[in-house]
Amino acid sequence: MCGRYILAQQAKFERELRLGRIDWSFSARYNVAPSQSVPAVRVIEGVHEGVMMRWGLIPFFAHGVPPRYSTINASIERLQSAPAWRGPCKRGQRCIQVAAGFYEWHLEANGRKQPYFVHLTDHEIFGFPGLWDRSIAADGTVIDSCALVTVPANELLRDIHNTGAHPGRMPAILAPADFDLWLEGSAPQARAALRAYPARRMAAYRVSTRVNSPKTEGAELIEPARGDEPSALHLLRPVTLGSPPARCGRRGAPSTEPLVEQLAPPVHAEAATDGAQHERGAETHVCPDPPADRAEHYRADEGE
DNA sequence: CCAGACGTTGTT
DNA sequence: GTCTGG
DNA sequence: CCAGACGTTGTT
DNA sequence: GTCTGG
Numbered sequence: 001m002c003g004r005y006i007l008a009q010q011a012k013f014e015r016e017l018r019l020g021r022i023d024w025s026f027s028a029r030y031n032v033a034p035s036q037s038v039p040a041v042r043v044i045e046g047v048h049e050g051v052m053m054r055w056g057l058i059p060f061f062a063h064g065v066p067p068r069y070s071t072i073n074a075s076i077e078r079l080q081s082a083p084a085w086r087g088p089c090k091r092g093q094r095c096i097q098v099a100a101g102f103y104e105w106h107l108e109a110n111g112r113k114q115p116y117f118v119h120l121t122d123h124e125i126f127g128f129p130g131l132w133d134r135s136i137a138a139d140g141t142v143i144d145s146c147a148l149v150t151v152p153a154n155e156l157l158r159d160i161h162n163t164g165a166h167p168g169r170m171p172a173i174l175a176p177a178d179f180d181l182w183l184e185g186s187a188p189q190a191r192a193a194l195r196a197y198p199a200r201r202m203a204a205y206r207v208s209t210r211v212n213s214p215k216t217e218g219a220e221l222i223e224p225a226r227g228d229e230p231s232a233l234h235l236l237r238p239v240t241l242g243s244p245p246a247r248c249g250r251r252g253a254p255s256t257e258p259l260v261e262q263l264a265p266p267v268h269a270e271a272a273t274d275g276a277q278h279e280r281g282a283e284t285h286v287c288p289d290p291p292a293d294r295a296e297h298y299r300a301d302e303g304e
Numbered sequence: 305c306c307a308g309a310c311g312t313t314g315t316t
Numbered sequence: 317g318t319c320t321g322g
Numbered sequence: 323c324c325a326g327a328c329g330t331t332g333t334t
Numbered sequence: 335g336t337c338t339g340g
Contacts, residue, residue, distance in 0.1 A: 001331060003305025033340050034305070059328070061317050068337075069329040072305080083318060083328045105305070109334055113306075150330080161332080169331065212306055214340045 001073050001150045002171035004211070005102035006030045006117075006222060007039065008125050013098045014050070016125060016176045017041060021049035030221040032099075033214035034072040040146055042095040042132060043183045054145035055097070057133050059084045064137025074131055074147045076172065076194050085147070088131040094190060095146050096127035096179055101222065102171065103211055104160045104204070115211050116160050117222045118204040120173070120197065127174045129182045129194060148172070149194055156199040173197035 007029040014022065024039045032038055038055045041048055057071040058064060067084070074085045088094075101119035108114055120126055128148035135143045153161060153168035161168040172194045174182055182193045206225040210216050 001305080003331095005305095031340095035338095035340055059317085061328080067328070069327090070305095070331090071329060073330055075330070078329085081319095085329095087317075103305075107332085107334060111334060115305090147329095213308095214306065 001169040002102050002104075002128065002148060003034060003072060004214070005032050005097075005099045005128075007032060007098070008100040010039070012100075013039070013125055017050065017098075017179070018048065019050045020047035024050040024052050026052070028219075029217065030219055031211055031214060031217050034070075035066070038097055038146070040095045040097045040130065040132065041127070041179065041183065042093070048183070050098075051144065053095070053132055054143060055147075056145060057084060057088070057131065057147040058135040058143055058145045060087065060133055060135050062135055064135045064141055064143050071145075071147050073150045073169075073171070075169070076149055076151050079131075079149070084133075085131055088133045093132050094182055095130045095132045096174060096182060097130050097146060097148050098125060098127050100125050103207070104157060104170075105212075106160050106162065113209065113212060115207050115209060116204045117207045117211075118157070118160075118202060120175070120201055121203050122201045123175050125176065126197075127176070127179055127182075128171050129174055129190075151194060151196050154196040154199040154202075156202050156204055157196075160204060170196055 007026060009028045010024070010026050019041065021044075026039050032055070034056045036055055037052045039050060040053050041050055043049070054066075055072055056066060057074075058066050059071075061083075071084055074082070079085045079089050101117055103115050104118055106114045106116060130146045130148040132144055132146040135145065137143065149172045150169045151172045153170040157170035158168045173196075174193060175197075178193055182190050185193065206228055207222060208220075208225055211221045
């Protein structure tokens with residue numbers, strides 16, 4: 001899963017995003033932690049806007065009070081059933097938390113928590129598909145917050161989280177070209193976008209435990225750990241672009257997760273805030289599905 | 305996610 | 317707000 | 323019916 | 335052990 005990540009410079013994201021409204025402000029970061037304000041893209045009335053939102057979703061029914069339980073990750077299996085995710089899902093409140101890489105921890109035999117930096121080898125930046133919600137505190141303060149979606153881990157992340165029994169988790173990841181699929185696609189298209197990124201287009205390496213503390217910051221956090229040796233985790237060497245497909249060789253049963261119900265199409269901001277408290281009026285506008293050809297364009301790339 | 309705190313009374 | 321547990 | 327929860331991951 | 339803060 002994902003509880004810490006990094007950001008590239010704001011301009012780098014804006015060059016790839018074609019935003020209609022820029023309401024965010026941030027610099028390159030190397031240790032973004034939950035509860036912090038993070039940059040995200042959402043579509044309001046057809047306008048792609050870059051905004052800052054609290055990472056750790058505060059449901060509208062929580063009235064601005066952060067829950068005691070964790071709401072930084074939304075498991076794909078629970079999007080439709082969990083109260084915290086269900087509302088945003090129904091209202092189509094999808095967003096993308098932009099990122100340039102993230103960290104995962106490997107618990108070693110001696111109890112040490114060894115962090116790994118994970119990134120894509122084919123894209124400098126990417127996005128975590130997420131959900132957002134708006135919560136209003138007793139004093140009227142409006143808080144927009146978000147959570148990123150997690151899926152069963154691919155080979156790379158499964159090895160970092162070397163737990164035996166269960167599959168292990170990782171954040172769903174979108175290449176820039178697929179951002180709009182999640183933000184504006186039909187329910188099935190958005191659903192299809194939630195997949196583990198192919199392991200062969202990702203790489204991971206050990207970094208200093210300095211990143212363990214959420215108070216540290218700086219580019220040195222993503223430098224390879226000093227004195228690194230080929231570890232027992234032989235699979236954790238960087239994977240290079242164009243490496244052999246490594247297709248087949250599927251070990252174990254393919255994880256047959258129960259199919260998640262469909263997501264609602266995105267709706268307007270008014271519907272998002274009003275719809276929660278009131279009956280849907282006839283004027284409530286639901287975005288029409290985009291042309292279906294996009295669905296074909298989105299080729300399945302499973303099997304990692 | 306990890307790190308760090310985890311409590312009270314009553315005030316220099 | 318909505319669902320589960322008692 | 324009302325009260326209480328509302329979440330995730332990994333368990334070296 | 336468990337919760338809060340970043």
